[in-house]
Amino acid sequence: MIHSFIESLPYEQRVLSEMLDRCFENNESSVFYVSIDEKNREVTYAEMKEKVDIVASNLLDLGIKKGTNVAVLMASSTDYISVWFALAKIGAIEVPINTVYKGETLQYLINDSDARYIVVDEEYYAELNKISAGLEKIQYVISHGQNDYSYETSWNIVGWERVTKYSEVRIRHLFNEINNNPVYPHDPVGIIYTSGTTGPSKGVLLSNHHLVFMGLTHAGIMHYKEDDISLNFLPYYHTAAKFVTMACMLSGAKMILKKKFSITSFWNDVHEHQVTLLSSLGGVLPMLYNQKEKEDDVKNSIRAVYVIPSPKDNYYEIQNRFGLKLVVAYGGTEWNIVSSTELDEDKPGSAGRHFEQYYDLKIVDEHDFECSQYEQGEIIVRPKIPHIVMLEYYNKPEKTVEAWRGLWFRTGDRAYKDKDGYIYFVDRLKDAIRRRGENISSFEIESVVDKHPQVIESAVIPVPADVGEDEIKACIILKKGADVSHQEIFNYCYENMGYFMVPRYIEFFDDFPRTPTGKTRKNILREQGKRGMTRLTWDREKDGGIKVTSKGIDAIKETQ
Known part of the structure; x- marks a missing residue:
């Protein structure tokens, strides 16, 4: 299915802006998506194309051209989608910024991207203004909302009404510009910043083909059809929201757009819109599974869920409880989606076999020798067709070279293969x-x-x-109303894992710092307090008087 879907679109047509034009030609009056946050507003392809052309013509009139980097600090909305496709139509490079970032992090990303323009929701304008003195290159701020523009700034402030005003002259100029400077599959279309789970964020420069190929791959993996309805609550500063959108466009399926995931309204949304497909990244699936079980959980319209990583411990329980199939994939912003399980197979814990027609993939040891079956090593990847992996880490040539050591992209992920070639993700190397x-x-x-x-x-x-190597800390979120002690958690760990794996430190949290897709930002947990230790951290040796050895548990004397 994946191959037929990918091969159905010629290479020269794998340009983001052309996708919308083809959808308009073939499905002009069809509803492309429904925006839950805008009172279930339906947006047709005709309405979307008209809006995109107007926004693109006005952005072009402001000086944004092919190759111009434009930062976007907006929540998911119909207007965001219009900005995204308008920039792609011009050939500009979208730089979507995580809307939770503030201060130095926000300043770093905007400066690192070389953006001279930024489109910003009014709710984030105050944070942007706080760092205005440190923004080295921003000249134009396009304000989405009703700001009073009373801030003292050297920026050129452009109101949203200026961007959405129709002008026949500007529309003609837009199409003349596109004809004179066409956009090709190999042209860059976006800079997506990595989540920074292991260090400072790096800007991943993506081509049109890279992004469209993600959409094609996702559509093929999930067997998208015209009668499918896909719920998309993922942020557009991440590739997942984008490839779900493109999969709907490529297949004719309908998308249900929501600004963010809500555990309280999730099933109501599913039932109201008869959602058939879902993409679950990070902690979404565990949160749904950990809700109190109901007799009618199985009575829902979802047929399949795209999930990363595999919920291997309750794989079958999730499928049986909710009456759906799990499709587990493996990929990354830099190297695309390179493997997945099949819709009609069950492989708990596995991310499937890699797509041999499009990628080479190996698992190697620290000296780059290929690992044997079941031996853990690093996943390395290289493409077999052009422009389906990142062009570079923007402004970081040394990181680009480091990632491509030996002409293979180093994913930094630890995994192993079984005898049938199925990949099992284990951990990030770091x-x-x-x-x-x-x-x-x-x-x-x-x-x-x-x-x-x-x-x-x-x-x-x-x-x-204290003396070389590491100790282990378990950061834990308990269920609401749970009555459990650090000692009880320790006892459970001791009874269920090897002695050398039992955490020395345990700390309870209300929630973890997270990336836009819900992944835990372990780098922040490691940096909290003193070397990852806070006043709330329980130390089994100092607080519990417990030492674990290969021979069992030893009590530590009070004098020690």
């Missing part, structure tokens, strides 16, 4: 912990801790030991 001579996967410890009946989610991080 999340691996070395303790008492043992290499320990944080993922494996989390899998055990997450099975505790009072635990919703855990994140395991290394804490520097």
